[in-house]
Amino acid sequence: MSVLTIAEAAELIAARKLSPVELAKTHLERIRRLDPQLNAFLVVTEDRALADAKAAEARQMSGALRGPLDGIPIAHKDIYNTAGIRTTAHSRLLQDNVPTRDAHTVKKWADAGAVMLGKLATHEFAFGGPSFDVPWPPARNPWNRDRFTSGSSSGTGAAVAAGLILGGTGSDTGGSIRGPAALCGIAGIKPTYGLCSRVGILPLAFSLDHAGPMAWTAEDCGLLLQGMAGHDAGDPASVARPVADFTAELGQGVKGLRIGVVRHFFETDNRASDATRAGIDAAVDFFRKEGAEVRDITLSPAADYHAVGYLLMIAEAFTLHAPWMRERFMEYGELFRDRVSLAAMMSGPDIVQATRRRRVLCREMAAAMEDLDIIVSASQMGEAPRIDSVPKWANMEKPSLTMPFNVTGFPAISVCTGFGVAGMPVAMQLAGKPFTEPTLLRAAHAYETAMPWRAKRPAMAG
Amino acid sequence: MPVPPSIDEAELAVLLKRAGLALTANQVKAILPGADIVQRMIARVHAPLPREAEPALTFDVEQD
Numbered sequence: 058m059s060v061l062t063i064a065e066a067a068e069l070i071a072a073r074k075l076s077p078v079e080l081a082k083t084h085l086e087r088i089r090r091l092d093p094q095l096n097a098f099l100v101v102t103e104d105r106a107l108a109d110a111k112a113a114e115a116r117q118m119s120g121a122l123r124g125p126l127d128g129i130p131i132a133h134k135d136i137y138n139t140a141g142i143r144t145t146a147h148s149r150l151l152q153d154n155v156p157t158r159d160a161h162t163v164k165k166w167a168d169a170g171a172v173m174l175g176k177l178a179t180h181e182f183a184f185g186g187p188s189f190d191v192p193w194p195p196a197r198n199p200w201n202r203d204r205f206t207s208g209s210s211s212g213t214g215a216a217v218a219a220g221l222i223l224g225g226t227g228s229d230t231g232g233s234i235r236g237p238a239a240l241c242g243i244a245g246i247k248p249t250y251g252l253c254s255r256v257g258i259l260p261l262a263f264s265l266d267h268a269g270p271m272a273w274t275a276e277d278c279g280l281l282l283q284g285m286a287g288h289d290a291g292d293p294a295s296v297a298r299p300v301a302d303f304t305a306e307l308g309q310g311v312k313g314l315r316i317g318v319v320r321h322f323f324e325t326d327n328r329a330s331d332a333t334r335a336g337i338d339a340a341v342d343f344f345r346k347e348g349a350e351v352r353d354i355t356l357s358p359a360a361d362y363h364a365v366g367y368l369l370m371i372a373e374a375f376t377l378h379a380p381w382m383r384e385r386f387m388e389y390g391e392l393f394r395d396r397v398s399l400a401a402m403m404s405g406p407d408i409v410q411a412t413r414r415r416r417v418l419c420r421e422m423a424a425a426m427e428d429l430d431i432i433v434s435a436s437q438m439g440e441a442p443r444i445d446s447v448p449k450w451a452n453m454e455k456p457s458l459t460m461p462f463n464v465t466g467f468p469a470i471s472v473c474t475g476f477g478v479a480g481m482p483v484a485m486q487l488a489g490k491p492f493t494e495p496t497l498l499r500a501a502h503a504y505e506t507a508m509p510w511r512a513k514r515p516a517m518a519g
Numbered sequence: 520m521p522v523p524p525s526i527d528e529a530e531l532a533v534l535l536k537r538a539g540l541a542l543t544a545n546q547v548k549a550i551l552p553g554a555d556i557v558q559r560m561i562a563r564v565h566a567p568l569p570r571e572a573e574p575a576l577t578f579d580v581e582q583d
Contacts, residue, residue, distance in 0.1 A: 364560035371557075375538070383539040395550045399557045401538035402531070411564040453556045 058083050060220030060518060063277040067125035070117055077117060077128030081110035081172050084130040088174065088221050091517060094202055096194045097216040099135050100143055101175040106130070109172040116170065126284045127170030133226045134210050135176040136183050136259040137163050137268075145192075146259050147179045149388045150381060152192050160257025161292070162226065162268055162285045169284040174222055177212030183228055183261045184209060184374060185393025187444050195444065198241060199515035200481050204441035207236035209261075213271045214241035220518045224272035224281045230261045231366055231452070232436075232459025234269050235471035235486060239436035242473045242482030242510070244501065245271035246278045247459075249491045250466030251296035253282075254289030262373035263294075265366060265463045274511055275472060275501035279303035282494065301492065306499035312348030314500060316341070316431045319356055323435035326359035327455045330439030333483045336474030340485050340504055341433060347503065354425055354432070356461070362418055363456035366464045368403060368411045375400035392449060415464055422465045423490075431500050432488040434458050436471035440481035462488050472501045473510045482510075526554050 058080075061069070069075035085103055092098050113128035122128075133139060136146050138156035145151045159167065167173065178196040180186025186208045187195035196211040198204040199219035206214045210227030214237030217225060227234035229247040238245030246269050253268040260266055270281030283304070288297040318341055323329040329337075345351045356362075374397050375382070386394055426432065435458050448454070462469040469488035477483050489497040505511050531554050532547045542550075 360563060364563040368557070368560050368564060379539065383541075386540065386542070395546075395553065398535060398538075398540055398542065398550055399553050401535045401540060402526070402554060402557050403561065407561050407564065410568075413568055414564045417568060450553045450556060453553060453560075 060514060061223065062274050063125065063129050063223045063272060063280050064274070066129055066223060067280070070128045071122060073117060077110045077113035077172060078107065080128060081106050081130055081174070084174060084221060091219055092221060094517065095197045095199060095215050095219055097178055097196045097212040097219070097221060098132070098175045099145060099147065099178055099193055099212070102142060102173055105142070106172050106174045113170050113172060123170040125280050126166060129171050129224065130174050130222050131166060131171045131224050132174045132177050132213070132216060132222045133163055134179050134213050134228060136179055136228060137226050138257040139163055139176065142176065144176065146182045147191055147193060148181045148390070149192050150385060156257070158257060161254040161289050163257065165287070166284050171284065177216055177225055180209035180211060181390045181393045182259065182378070183230060183233055185390045185396060186211060187447055188390035188392050191390040197444065198441050198481070199517055200242060201441070201479070203443055204481060205240060205444040205447055207240040207437060207441065209233040210237050210245070210271060214238060214243060214245070217241065217243045217271055217273060218515055218518070220514060224270055224277055227269055227271045228258060228261070229267045229269055229463065230265045230370055231463050232457050234271055235436045235459045235469060238271055238471040239484035240441040240482065243271060243273055244275045244278050244470060244472055244505070245269065246282060246470040246494070246497070247462060247468060248282060248286065248494055249468045251294045252492065252494070253285045254287070254292040254295050256289055256291040260377060262370040264373060265370055267463070275470060275498050275505055276304065276307055278470065279307065279498045298492070301495050303494050303498055306495045307502045309499055310347055311344050311500050311503050314344070314349040314430045314496070315428060316344050316349045316351045316433060317354035317425065317429045318351065318433045320353050321355060322359045322458050323438070327438055327458060329435045330477060330483065332475065332477035333435050333437070333439050336483050337433060337435060337485045340474055343504060343507060344500070354429070356425055357418060357421060359456035359458055359461065361414070362461035362464050365411050365415045365418060366457070366460040367453060368407065369415070371397055371400040372403055372408050395449060418461070419465045422461065422467060426490050430489065430493070430496055434486045434488070436484040436486040440477040440479050440483060458486065467491060468494050468497055470497055470501050472504060475510055526551070526558050
């Protein structure tokens with residue numbers, strides 16, 4: 058069986074042409090065969106998966122399917138609490154941690170009928186990686202196992218690209234969904250801040266953390282997001298508003314959409330590779346030819362957004378981890394402990410000033426988007442580097458182009474735009490106004506369905 | 520953007536100790552390159568803000 062998208066599998070399941078049990082067994086076999094080369098999974102929950110699949114199949118046969126996620130094989134980043142199943146954050150500090158309750162979003166997917174295959178590799182506490190000094194090895198990129206997946210949702214990126222699962226959870230504090238989506242050649246959406254509950258997800262930085270889905274296509278991301286979004290009084294940032302239909306606008310094309318290209322982000326502020334820039338240019342041409350109004354826009358330098366986001370991220374992370382870092386410093390991997398230790402340099406006025414500047418940047422982006430629907434930029438600067446040559450300070454030295462949308466909380470999706478000189482995926486990033494995910498997914502879907510990139514899987518995926 | 524002062528190992532060690540982190544001299548030395556980057560980020564967020572940034576900025580000492 059070739060790897061299906063969630064939309065395809067859901068249609069077959071609804072038509073009783075695909076057995077959820079057979080689908081689960083197929084993916085468990087793929088995990089057994091391929092994951093030893095990828096390290097995407099920390100735990101495979103075979104018994105749970107088969108029980109979930111049997112329950113889905115019973116609903117299928119009785120005409121009681123719960124929706125498009127019923128019977129779909131998924132897995133969770135290992136910072137999402139799963140009741141009775143080890144949740145480690147890929148860290149020695151939590152290697153024996155077994156939660157008693159599911160994260161809010163884990164429960165929502167389970168209630169929707171999704172079949173959980175296991176827990177996925179992450180950078181340690183969603184920040185330190187790729188690390189070789191923590192209890193489990195880092196996930197490898199299925200397009201080339203010597204290459205980096207990016208992170209921190211590294212296992213989800215690898216597992217989706219290799220077809221081990223059809224979708225999975227990620228979290229995104231500075232780009233941790235969109236980075237691995239870009240380098241693994243899949244789609245990943247960081248929703249609007251407050252759209253998805255973070256209850257039961259190990260935090261990195263509470264004012265920047267977002268929960269969201271990753272999948273092969275934008276359409277699948279929409280289906281998964283539908284199962285995650287919604288108000289949760291347990292998360293103070295959760296927004297009480299009706300949940301949109303995230304796939305409602307798919308198929309409407311981009312005619313009439315107003316699109317701004319933040320060209321200075323990826324041409325001068327942090328110059329992307331030739332293939333990345335060519336992919337964005339081709340996408341912009343596509344949008345224009347399909348009837349979108351496209352123009353370049355200028356925001357503050359990406360370094361301004363990056364400085365605000367990075368400083369607040371390490372300050373908030375240190376606030377959370379300080380008790381352990383003071384007592385159990387060497388139990389963390391080197392990358393996490395060294396990066397977060399730098400928060401010690403920050404004074405109170407530094408944090409207040411970063412917060413003030415964040416407010417200015419939020420206003421700037423809101424003003425820039427008043428007469429726009431979509432902002433186009435890069436997700437990553439190029440193809441995946443070798444996994445053994447990622448510098449310790451790589452995520453600080455040059456400004457991240459994903460961080461602006463964590464600082465502002467605006468939704469953003471990474472979409473594959475082809476392949477570079479090394480044969481590895483490249484990507485673009487589309488961002489929208491708060492709570493306009495349906496429009497964002499509509500533009501991403503229009504692009505994906507017009508281009509050939511979704512037809513090509515990593516060679517190892519078969 | 521003002522050029523930030525560079526930070527040396529001794530100063531960084533003091534800041535880490537004040538935060539309750541007991542790093543060895545070698546560990547402090549290992550994070551010094553990252554400290555320089557953070558120093559530049561701190562300088563960047565301290566660049567002058569527009570008056571509309573927030574109400575706390577409604578007063579400035581008048582200077583020539």
